[in-house]
Amino acid sequence: MTESETAHAAGAASVRRAEDGRASVPVLEMRNIAKRFDATQALEDVSLTLYPGEIHALLGENGAGKSTLIKIMTGVHQPDRGEILLAGKPVTIRNAAESQRLGIAAIYQEPLLFPDLNVAENIFISHQDRGQVVGWREMFRDAEAILAKLGVALDVRSTARGLTLAAQQSVEIAKAISLNVKVLIMDEPTASLSAHEVAQLFKLVRDLSDQGVAILFVSHRMEEVFDIADKVTVFRDGQLISTRPRSEATPQNSITDMVGREMGLLQPRPPTPQGDLLLSVRGLGKEGVFEDVSFDLHRGEVLGFGGLIGAGRTDIGLALFGIEPATAGTIVLNGTEVTIRSPGESMGLGIAYVSEDRRQLGLSMPMSISANITLPTLRRYLNRFGLIRTAMERATAEAFRERLSIRTASVDLPVAKLSGGNQQKVMLSKWLNTKPSVLILDEPTRGIDVGAKAEVHTMIGELAAEGIGIILISSDLPEVLTMSDRLLVMREGRQMAIFDREDANQESVMTAAMGQEAASEGGVAA
Amino acid sequence: MSALGRLKSWEGLLLALLVIIVAVNIEHSPYYLGVGNIVNLFQLSIEKIIVALIMTLVIINGEIDLSVASVMGLAACVLAWLFEMGTPMPLAIVGGLLAGLAAGLFNGFWVAYVGLPSLAVTLAGLIGYRGIARILVEDHPIGNFPEWFNLVGQQPLIGPVTVSIVIFALLFVIIAITLHSSALGRLVYVIGNNLQAARYSGIRVRLVKMTLFGASGTIAALAGILYAARLGSVRGDMAAGFELDIITIVLLGGVSIFGGSGNLAGVGLSILVILNLRNGMGLASITGNTQTSVIGALLILSVLVPNMAQTISNKWNGRET
Numbered sequence: 001m002t003e004s005e006t007a008h009a010a011g012a013a014s015v016r017r018a019e020d021g022r023a024s025v026p027v028l029e030m031r032n033i034a035k036r037f038d039a040t041q042a043l044e045d046v047s048l049t050l051y052p053g054e055i056h057a058l059l060g061e062n063g064a065g066k067s068t069l070i071k072i073m074t075g076v077h078q079p080d081r082g083e084i085l086l087a088g089k090p091v092t093i094r095n096a097a098e099s100q101r102l103g104i105a106a107i108y109q110e111p112l113l114f115p116d117l118n119v120a121e122n123i124f125i126s127h128q129d130r131g132q133v134v135g136w137r138e139m140f141r142d143a144e145a146i147l148a149k150l151g152v153a154l155d156v157r158s159t160a161r162g163l164t165l166a167a168q169q170s171v172e173i174a175k176a177i178s179l180n181v182k183v184l185i186m187d188e189p190t191a192s193l194s195a196h197e198v199a200q201l202f203k204l205v206r207d208l209s210d211q212g213v214a215i216l217f218v219s220h221r222m223e224e225v226f227d228i229a230d231k232v233t234v235f236r237d238g239q240l241i242s243t244r245p246r247s248e249a250t251p252q253n254s255i256t257d258m259v260g261r262e263m264g265l266l267q268p269r270p271p272t273p274q275g276d277l278l279l280s281v282r283g284l285g286k287e288g289v290f291e292d293v294s295f296d297l298h299r300g301e302v303l304g305f306g307g308l309i310g311a312g313r314t315d316i317g318l319a320l321f322g323i324e325p326a327t328a329g330t331i332v333l334n335g336t337e338v339t340i341r342s343p344g345e346s347m348g349l350g351i352a353y354v355s356e357d358r359r360q361l362g363l364s365m366p367m368s369i370s371a372n373i374t375l376p377t378l379r380r381y382l383n384r385f386g387l388i389r390t391a392m393e394r395a396t397a398e399a400f401r402e403r404l405s406i407r408t409a410s411v412d413l414p415v416a417k418l419s420g421g422n423q424q425k426v427m428l429s430k431w432l433n434t435k436p437s438v439l440i441l442d443e444p445t446r447g448i449d450v451g452a453k454a455e456v457h458t459m460i461g462e463l464a465a466e467g468i469g470i471i472l473i474s475s476d477l478p479e480v481l482t483m484s485d486r487l488l489v490m491r492e493g494r495q496m497a498i499f500d501r502e503d504a505n506q507e508s509v510m511t512a513a514m515g516q517e518a519a520s521e522g523g524v525a526a
Numbered sequence: 527m528s529a530l531g532r533l534k535s536w537e538g539l540l541l542a543l544l545v546i547i548v549a550v551n552i553e554h555s556p557y558y559l560g561v562g563n564i565v566n567l568f569q570l571s572i573e574k575i576i577v578a579l580i581m582t583l584v585i586i587n588g589e590i591d592l593s594v595a596s597v598m599g600l601a602a603c604v605l606a607w608l609f610e611m612g613t614p615m616p617l618a619i620v621g622g623l624l625a626g627l628a629a630g631l632f633n634g635f636w637v638a639y640v641g642l643p644s645l646a647v648t649l650a651g652l653i654g655y656r657g658i659a660r661i662l663v664e665d666h667p668i669g670n671f672p673e674w675f676n677l678v679g680q681q682p683l684i685g686p687v688t689v690s691i692v693i694f695a696l697l698f699v700i701i702a703i704t705l706h707s708s709a710l711g712r713l714v715y716v717i718g719n720n721l722q723a724a725r726y727s728g729i730r731v732r733l734v735k736m737t738l739f740g741a742s743g744t745i746a747a748l749a750g751i752l753y754a755a756r757l758g759s760v761r762g763d764m765a766a767g768f769e770l771d772i773i774t775i776v777l778l779g780g781v782s783i784f785g786g787s788g789n790l791a792g793v794g795l796s797i798l799v800i801l802n803l804r805n806g807m808g809l810a811s812i813t814g815n816t817q818t819s820v821i822g823a824l825l826i827l828s829v830l831v832p833n834m835a836q837t838i839s840n841k842w843n844g845r846e847t
Contacts, residue, residue, distance in 0.1 A: 323726065343728035353726070361726045364716045366787065375716060376727045378709050387707045430727070 025088065027052045027214045028073070028104070028183050033082035035068055042068040043079070044238045050183060050214040055205065057225040058218045059254050060235035061510070062309045062475045066218050068238075070185050073216075074106050075099040086182075100126055103182035105175070109191045111168035115161035119143060122160050123174045146174045150204055166197035173204055184208060185216045190224055191310070202228050220308050222251045222514045234258055255514065259477060259506035268482045269461050271501065275299025277335075278469040279438055281320075284329035289315045290493040293329070297438065297469040302460060304484030304504075305473040307513045311490040313473045314356060317440045320471075321353035322346040333438075347376060352436035354427050356443035356473070358420070362427050365416040369408060370397035372415050373429045400429035404459060421452025428459065439463060440471045445479060457483060477506055491515050536780040539831070540795040547799060551806035558809060565686045567805045569756075572690040573598065573749040574768055575797050578775040579694075579701045580745040582793045584738050585776055586705070588718040588785025589644040591742045593633060593651030595768035596659065598750030601626045603659040605751055606668035606760035615672050623747045629655050630743015631736065638735035652769065660762035669759035679755030690752045697745070702790045710734065719786025774821060775800055778828045799824075 028050040035043040043065045050056055060066050071077040073084075075093040083090050086102055093099045113122045120143035143156040152170045160168060169189055176184050186205070190198045205228060209215055219225050225232060232249035234241045234257035241257040278299050285291040290312035297303050305313040319326040322340040331338050333349055340346045346353070355361040363372050374381055374393050381393050397411035404425040408418055415426055424444060431439065441460070445453040460483055464470055474480040480487060487499045489512040496512040551558040568575070577594050584591050605622035609615060629651065636647040678689045705711040713734050717724045724731055754760045779796030781788025800821060807817045 321726075343726065344730060347728045355726055360720070361722050364720045364723050366719055367716065371712060371716075375712075375724075375729070378712060382709055386709060387703070388709060388712060 025052070026050060026085070027087060029085040029088075030069070030073070031083050031085065033069070033072060033079045033084075035072065035077060035079050041238050043072075046082075046235075046238075046240045048233065048240065048243075050216060052182070052212045052214055053209045054230050055209050055215045055217055055228055056231045056233060057229035058216060058233050058235065059225065059258060061258055061477065063237075064235040064258070065238040066235055067187070069235075070106060070187055070216075070218070073099065073104055073183070073185060097126075100179050103180055104185070105179055105181045105183070106185035106187060107169065107172040107176065107189055109188040111165065111172050113160040113163075113168055113171060116159055118157050118159050119147075119154055119163075119171055120156040122171050123156075123178050125175065126179060142178075143174070146177055150174060150177070150207065152204070164197070165192050166194075166200060169193070169197075169201055170204065173208070177208075181213060183214045183216065185218075187218045188220065189217075190219060190221060198224065220514060222254070225254075226251065236260065251511075251514070255507055255510050259510045269302070269457075269464075271485060274301055274485070275467055278333070280332040282330045282332075284316065284319060284326050284331065286315060286319055286324065287327050289324075290490070291328070293488075293490075293495045295488055295495075295498060297471065299437075299467045299469055300464050301485045302464050302470045302472055302483050304480040304487040305471060305490060306477065306480050306487050306509050307475075307490035307496075309475055310492075311513065312493040313490050314442055315493075316490075317353055317442050317471065317473055320346065320351055320438075320440060323353075347434055350435070350437040351440065352376075352431035352434050352438070353440040354431050354442060354444060356446060358423050358427060363415050363423060366414050369401075369406070369411040369413060369415055369418070369426055370394050372426055373397050373400060373411075373433055375430060376434050396433060397429075400425075400433070404429055405455065419449070419452070421448035421455070424448050424452065424456060428456070432463070436468060438469045438471070440473070442473045443475065444472070445474070445476065453479075477509060481506065481509065489513050535835070536828075536831075537792050537795060540778075540780070540792065540799055544795060544799050544802065547802045547806060551802060551809065554806070555809040558806065561686050563805070563809075565682075565688070565691070567801050568691050568694070569688055571771075571801055571804075572688075572694055572756075573753045573765065574771050575775065575801075576690075576694050576697060576749045576752070577742075577746050577768070578772045578793060578797065579697050579790070580738075580742045581772050581776050582779070582781055582788065582790060583701065583705060583711075583714055584644075584742050585773075585781050585783065586718045586785055586788050587714045587735065587738055588721065589637060589735065589738070590648065590773070590783075591630075591633065591644065591651075591739065591746075592648040592769050592773075593629065593655055594742060594746040594772060595765045596652045596655035597626050597629045597743050597746040598753060598765040598768065599659040599762065600629060600655040601747030601750040602754040602760045602764055603663040603762060605754060607662040609671065610668055615675055619751055622751050623744060626743040626745075626747020626750070627740055628743070630740045630746070633743065634736040634739030637739065638732040656762075656766065663760055663762045665762070667759040667761045671755070671758065675755050676758045677755075679752060679758070690756065693748070693752070698790070698794065705790055710737065714738070715786060717785075774825050778825055780828070783829070 026049045030046065030048045033043055033046045034041075046065070046069060048069070058066050068077060072079050073093070075095045075098050078094070084093060085091070091102060093102065093104070114125065117125070120139050123143045123146060124139055140156050147154055147156065147170070150170065150173065152174070154163070154167055154170065160171065163171065173184070189201060193201060205215055205217070217225070217229060226246070226249070230246050231243060232246065232254055233243040234254055236258055241260070244253070275298050277296055279297040282294045284293040293316055295303065305316070307313055315324065318324040320331070320340065322342045322345050325341050331340060338349055340349065340351075359365065364375070370393050374396060378388070381389050383389050394411055400406065401408065401411055406418075406422050406425045406429070408422060415423055418426065428444070444460070445456050448456070457479070460470060460472065472480060472483055481504055484504070485501055487504045487509060489496045489499070489509055491513055492515070496515070499508060557563050577598070581591060581594065601622035604625040605618045608618035608621045613621065633644070633648050633651050636642045637644045681688065683689045683692055705714065713724065713729055716729065717731055717734055721731060750765060753765055757764070775796050776793055777783060778800065779788065779793035781793065803820065804817050807820065
C-alpha cells in the first residue's frame, strides 16, 4: 500500500467520525501523570487524550516510558501524581480487574491465552462470576457471535494451543470485546506476525475503531504505524514530546522527536589508532533468531551494536560466546577459522561475554565478591591438592577493587550487598580476569547511576587502549554513539548498516533501527 | 539479613537444642553417658548418616536423590547375589560398589544431559533399583558371609569405635574439605544458587551434576554394604524408607531444599541432635512412633523458622535483597 492511499483512508475515517460527533468527548484522559522508580523518572507530567474510534500510535525508544504508561492504564502501577478521567469522570485504577471493569483492555506481543482451554473459554475467562455451572451451549453461541462480529472464522471448541499467533491475537481481541472494551491497548501486537497476518489484524483494528473503540497502538515498525494510525504521539525519556494528527506526522519528524536528546556530558571517546584485524565474522546466523551478520573487529576498537531491544544483538553475543551457538556462517579469530559450541570453548579462545542480566545470568548473589570474580578462572587458584588458595583469590579481588574502584567494606561480602554499579564492576572484573582479547559488553550501564556509568565508560576506553577488541551492545543511543569507533545497527534479526564514526548520529542510527531508508530520502527535512 | 547470618543463627539454634537434649538425657538416664551407649547411638544409624553427608552436596547443588535407600539395597543385593554365585567376597564388594556407581550415573544422565527434574528421575530410581534388588535376592535372606565381612560391621576397630564409624568420620572430613575448600565445592554452591550464572561463566554444569550423582550412588552403595555387614544378612527390602530419614537430617541441618545454601557443620549438628533425641527418648521408653512424630515436628520447624526470620527481617529492613 502506498503512503498516499493510507493517508487518504485515514483521513476519510477521521472525517466520518467527526460527522458522527462521537469524537467530541474523550473516552480516556490522562492528565499530568508522573511516575518515579527509585532513581528513574519513568514518566514526567504526561497528558494523553484518547477519543472514541481513534487509532492512536505511541512511539519511543526502549525506556521512553510507553510501558509505564500502559501499566498505569491497566492498574499494574499507580501514578505518583496526575489524574485519570474516564468519559469525563475521575477514576482510580487500583488493579487489572478494575481496569477491565472500566473497559480498558491490553493485548501484547505474545498472547496470554490458556493453551489447554478452548477458544470460547479463553474469550470468557474474565466472566467467571456468571454462575456456578458452565452453560456450554450458550457460551459457544456467544463466542461464535463475537467472532462473527469480528469476521474471524475460528472453531470455538478447539483449544488455544494449536492456534497460530495471529489467531491467538484475534482471540485476545474477542476477549476484550466480550468485556465491552472502550479502550484497547495494543503493545507491539505485530512483532511476531507475518505480513499477511498483520493485514488481517489491521482489518480487525479498523473494524473496532469503526465501532467506536479507542485504540492505543504501540509499535516499533514505522510503516505499520503510518499505515494505521490517526494520531502519532512520541515519547522520550518519560516525557510526551509531540502529538500530531496523521496528516502532519512523518517518519522523519517522529524519529527526530524520539532521538532529539541532549548528548549531555558524554564526551566522544577520542579515536584510537586501529590495530590488527582480530575477529572476522561472515554470514553469521541462527535459525529463526538472526541471519547474515558480517563484521570485522580490530584490536583496540570499540564496535557498537545499536538497535532496539529484541533486534537480535544479544543473540549475536550469545552465539560468539557459545551459549546459543550459531547455525550458519564463519568466525575467524586471529586468522584461524574457529567453531564455538560452548562457553568453555569461547573462553579458551579469549572471548568474554558480560551479560546484560546481572542478577539472573551474571552473578551468584549470596557468594562473596572474590568468589564471583574468580569463578570463570577458578582453575588458576587451585593448589596441587585441588583446594582453593583463598589468599591468592583475595589478592586478585583486591587488585580489581583498586583498579575499578569497587566500593565495598570487604571483598568477602556477598555481591548482593553492593549497589548496581558496583555489581557491574564485579562482573567486569570477573571477565577481565580471564584476560580476554575480545570483550563483549551487553548493556554494561543499564540500571546503574550516573557516576558509575561514567566510570564504566572510562574503563571501556582504557581497555580498548590496551588493545582489547570490544563489542558494545547498548540500547542507550548517546552511549553507543560516543563510545563506538564504528556502529553496527540491527533490526529484527537483520543487520541494517555499519556506520563509521562520522556518519553515525542519533537520527541515522534510529532510522536504520526502525527500518526506514536513509532520512534524506524521506522528503521532510528533520 | 544475609543468608550467611541466617545460617549462623540456625547453627546456634541447633547447638542450643543439642545442649538441652544432652542435659535432659543426663538427668534422666544413668546409662546415657556410658561409652557403650554413645557408640551404640552412632552405630544404630551409621548408614543413614553416611549417606546424609553426600546428600548434603546433592541438595546444595539444587537437586535431590530419592533413590539412595534403594541403591543401598541394590548394592547389598548385588553383593549377596555375586557371593552366592561363588564370587570371592572382595570382588563381590567391588561389584556392589560398581552397581551403586552405575545407578548414580544413570540418575545423573537423565538430570544433567536430558534435563529432567531429579525429583522425578530419582523417584523412578527409588522404585526401579528396589525392583532389581528384589529380583536378585528374591524373598529368602542371604547370609553366611565370611567371618571377616561380618566383623567389619560389628567389630570395634579403635577402642570401642567400629569400622563404620571410622569410615563416617573420614568421609565427614573429606566431604567438609570438598564442600568448603575445593573447586568442586565452590561450583556446587554456585550451581545451586544460580545455575544460569554458572553456565554463563563457562562452568561445566553437567559434569558437576554427573559427579555428584555418581558419588551419591557410590556412597549409598558403600553404606548398603556396611549395613549388610552389620546385619550379617541381606534381604531385598533392606534399608527401604531410609531416604526420608536421610533427607530429614540434611534439611534439619539448615540446608535449603531449593539449593545454594547450607553447610556441613549444620548437618553435623543435625546428626547429633537427631541421634541424641532418639537415643534419649529410647532410654525414656518413648515408643518409636512418638519419636518419629517429634522428629517430624522438628523438621517443620526447621523449614518454618528460617522463612519466618527472613520475612520478619525483610519487613524490618523494608527492602528485599
